[in-house]
Amino acid sequence: MITTLQSKDLLGIETLSPEEIGLILDTAESMRAIGQREIKKVPALRGRMVVNLFFEASTRTRFSFETAEKWLSADSLNFAAKGSSVEKGESLLDTARNLQAMAPDLIVIRHGTPGVPHFLARNLKAGVVNAGDGAHEHPTQALLDAMTIRQRKGSFENLKVAIVGDIAHSRVVRSNIWCLTKLKAKVTLCAPPTLMPPGIEEMGVSATSDFEEALSGADVVMMLRVQIERGGKTAFPSSREYFARYGLTRGRLDLARPDAIVMHPGPMNRGVEISSEIADDADRSVILSQVANGVAVRMAVLYLLAGGNPQAWGDTPS
């Protein structure tokens, strides 16, 4: 059994081995207990500095990382692009060098363009955690999704996962494809043809525009946000028509297995990709577990990359 990650960075799921994914998920499970304690703080990353570098608006991912950093006692610094030197035209390389001068241990970055975390990783000594790079990857999201699925379903082998929505513009889907296929789940993607990017089957998944077909027999139904702000809007004429064809309703969910769970990376567009009835159905929807697991997964990733002290939180990871 492995106890460390290969790389100093977490840039994507693509380069992780199934064993590394397993290590992160196991570590996350033991981190979860910390959030249930009365005093939610362990000294695992005391004296380590984490910079949260968000070039793109984010609420839940940034809060999730910040919470994880606080619970691990890391010193964190928040950097938002709005009003920063970046907005004044500073080059990415200069930004990287200035950050390096502050000698952070880890940098958590979100950027609208694929590959920016890779650029920083090449140019910085600090470990880099990709918190979303354009439509490329969002590895901690896929890991928290995997953690949630594992809690409900036990294992991934031959599990049928349907991922539905704006496949073209989603970083969540790409990371989930890598993660789920590495863990041997069967992934079916579903989107209108205008939101299905060419050649996606080459990533080892099947693709369809038929929502009913995708849902039939599914163990997990993952609905994606239709990202209107990324140009998703030109791909279909109206939210109303989208919901009519691809919105998850009670009637449609009945096509999936009776114990199928419903996931969503948030933020949800109620009435566009998912009905409120399903979103709020506590028996089926695991959306709030995803959020809680997000903190645990991010703690695990930060801890493993920063090489924190395993004695620091009482019980060692299983």
Next chain:
Amino acid sequence: MGGYPLVSRLLVRGGRVIDPATGRDGVADVLVEEGRFASIARGIDARDAAVLDAAGMLVFPGFIDLHVHLREPGFEYKESILSGAGAAAAGGFSAVCAMPNTDPVNDHRTVTRWIADRAREIGLARVYPIGAITKGMRGEELSEFGEMKEAGAVAVSDDGRWVANGSVMRRALEYARLFDLPVATHAEDETLSGRGAMNEGAVSTRLGLSAQPPEAESIAIARDLALCELAHGRLHVCHVSTARSVALVREAKARGVRVTAEVTPHHLFLTDEEVSLSAFSTATKVNPPLRSPRDAEALVEGILDGTIDAVATDHAPHHADEKAVDYESAPFGMVGLETAVALFHTRLVATGRVPIARMVELFSSGPARAFSLPGGRLAEGSDADLTIFDPAASTVIDPRSFRSRARNTPFAGVKVTGLAVSTVVGGREIYRRP
């Protein structure tokens, strides 16, 4: 400044002379007198001539690059006529054609004349200016082709932008007939390409980058070929990069359309997978983008069957700072002058895929014919431009050694075999490999 002194008689001795335009291929001496070829024969006795020993070397007509960006006037921080002409010489090119997207745009005889004069004053590789098709390259009003031609322009192009308005392009093709100027098209339907950062396909899907489909190019070429027929004009297709584009040019040539086409080394030797392999290196960002393996293979077939007339570099220097940004924000373009010949020889000639004579054609008589340029052949009485090439010399591409001011190449670290060792322009050696 620049260059080596002119000697009145120069003897290039003992090389294998390959000149497809005259059908010559054999060991011979080349005698140059007063800047012109005086005689090409075996055992020339010219005791008072300066001698370039070419034993074991290949001697070609001076190589010509139809498509470079020298960035001067206006963007001298990227490249200048001096540094670009030096890079050309070091790459084995005795002449280059300079695209008009400078600042000011070369859309007027004063700019054309200035570029031509500046290049002559520098005295390295010849520089043939290309005038803009439209004023300011805005795609609206035609530039003064006639006056630009008198000032030295050899073609017109709005390279970097497609002339999207069909009527304007038609008029350009018609009007250019008056001066027998080729109209060189950058074929890209921007309503379809969206100026996407890479080729659309499985790789762009995996990487999540903005992407342009190959059809953005082939649709634009199809329109331009139709307009060329309608206008009875003369079209040159810049940087052909897709399989469908090659097929369209091939069909048009078979119909008798007056069209020529160029390909770049990067489209021949790299594919969109390079964006992934390099982990989003902005050195791989170029327009048209690196395509699929199938497209790259179709370009080689186009070379072999004569559909493609020339290899051109689309040498596009950028400052390091401009490329040290995220992939979507980075400018398109890569340098090519100092790597093109060596890469072509390494990948296609040394491997036996393309005969050496065909390579020489693609770098000399092919481009000369496409733009009706002097040179491209070793003919007695014509300007003595030649390239001496060592097919056995090898090196690892190191951008730090470039004479170009720019370093933006995706070929750094690649081993190549076959290098230009001497470049002669008008009987004067302007480059010798150190």
